[in-house]
Amino acid sequence: MALQPALTDDQITPLVLACRRGEAAAAEALYEFYVDRIYRYLLARTGDPHTAEDLTGELFVRMIEHIGRFKINPDRPAASFSAWLYRIAGNLAADHHRRGMRFSEEIPAATRATDPEPSVVAERRETAAQLAAALEHLTEEQRLVVIGKFAEGMSNREMAGMLGKSEGAVESMQHRALRRLGSLLRREKM
């Protein structure tokens, strides 16, 4: 269930180069492609929509600041650019946790296409917070695998390409990550 069509290797290289040259259209294209993916990743990491929105805005500022230093991997340009952006996102989330930022009290209703009952919203908010806390106990690769797989609907092959690993390794990471998350959530509920 891929939510958006993946940028191809042929597309990403000219976009990155144009963005480096300061072309607004290229930066906008990259933004449009990645903004929701990065937002969902940060939402998973922080459990808080407002924080995720703020951090997403910050991520694109950093993308512009540092894109001059990004070196495209000619073997897998799109995957390497995605990995670079997710790495920035991971650093932003880690900084957020280190500063001990607190979650906001509500999930904005406008963020959902269909609004569930308030009790369900409250339960899901609690689960989101617990999930975000549990994700902090995984490695960055494990986090990327489970978020990519379940929140973005990426295939194992896509994940393998982004992480530069085999599909078997990605599958194995996904199993370990899920078992670990399950055990952490179970402990949380006890």
Next chain:
Amino acid sequence: MSDFDAILDECTERIASGETVAACIARYPQYAADLEPSLVAAEALSRLSAYSMTEPARTQAQARMRRELVAAGAAQAHGAGWWGQGWLRGLAGMAAILFLVMLLGANVAASQPGDWGYPLRAVVERAPARFAPDADGRVRAELRAAERRLADLDHHVGRGVSSDALASLLAADEAAFEAALTLPGPERAAVAAQLRAHAETLERLATRAGGEQGDGEAFRLAAQRAQAFAGQLQLGPRPDTSPGPSPTETPRHTSTVRPTLTTTMRPATRTPLASPERARPTEMQVTPRATVAPRATHTPEPQKPTLTPQGPRATSTIEASRRTRTPEPAATPGEGGPGPGGGENGEPGDNGGGGDHDGDGGGGGNSGAGGGQ
């Protein structure tokens, strides 16, 4: 893949397709306890796919990015862009280091007595003597350095004597003197003349300095020492210039001089500076040449360590020089070989021997730059 992993895979696929956690667990009740939390996590993550940025947040984030893009463009237009290139930064760093080295070198080269860089300048200016191919070159280099120190002293006389300049001058004169001992007579005389000129200049400086803080006395003592070096060199070109002594001189003088040198003159050399010279009287004893005797009678020159007008050191130094010039078997052990005194102190006997933190860290963009590559 274990059974549990296979079941987990199947359940997560079902959840992704819309099945509930409860329905999945119902299929595998034996794994319910382990499956449920993992499937709850998978379901919670899957729910995220329905979320997206709110429109105001999206617009705000886009506006921030555009502002950053404009700012980056402006910075690039003002030259920040080229600074971002690694090789240019490296080049600029090297240029900065080179500039600092040149600045330091220029400071040292322009330093005057009393400046922090002056001792270094004095050492650097004597360095060519160390690389001179022969004694003649060494002498000339040392004399050049000494004359520079003299010029500095002359320039600064009246403003207090510079012990660095004076010490360096005397060290250069002494090195020139010692190197000149191996030169033929006429050249040695020329060096002696130059050393004497140094002594005369120092005397003049002593007069000009007068009683100012005892500076005159310091110049005077230095002049005496330079004069002593000159005097000792001047003694050289006498019978020594001949290839060898006459056979008749040898028995007559060696018998009388040796006792005198060993018994009455050695004590005068027992000052710390004279210690390297102590071996020389011994060298004289193994040198059965007549030239020793006349020289023994000519020893009333000032000595390097004590500035006293006599002593075995002067005699022994001259003896050493004579030894190298006379092709007698007695002298050969000292020429570059391990013979008595030979090769020590570089004297005539010496034959020229001569960011990322798994997501942590503030520098997100920086440390992330290599991600996935």
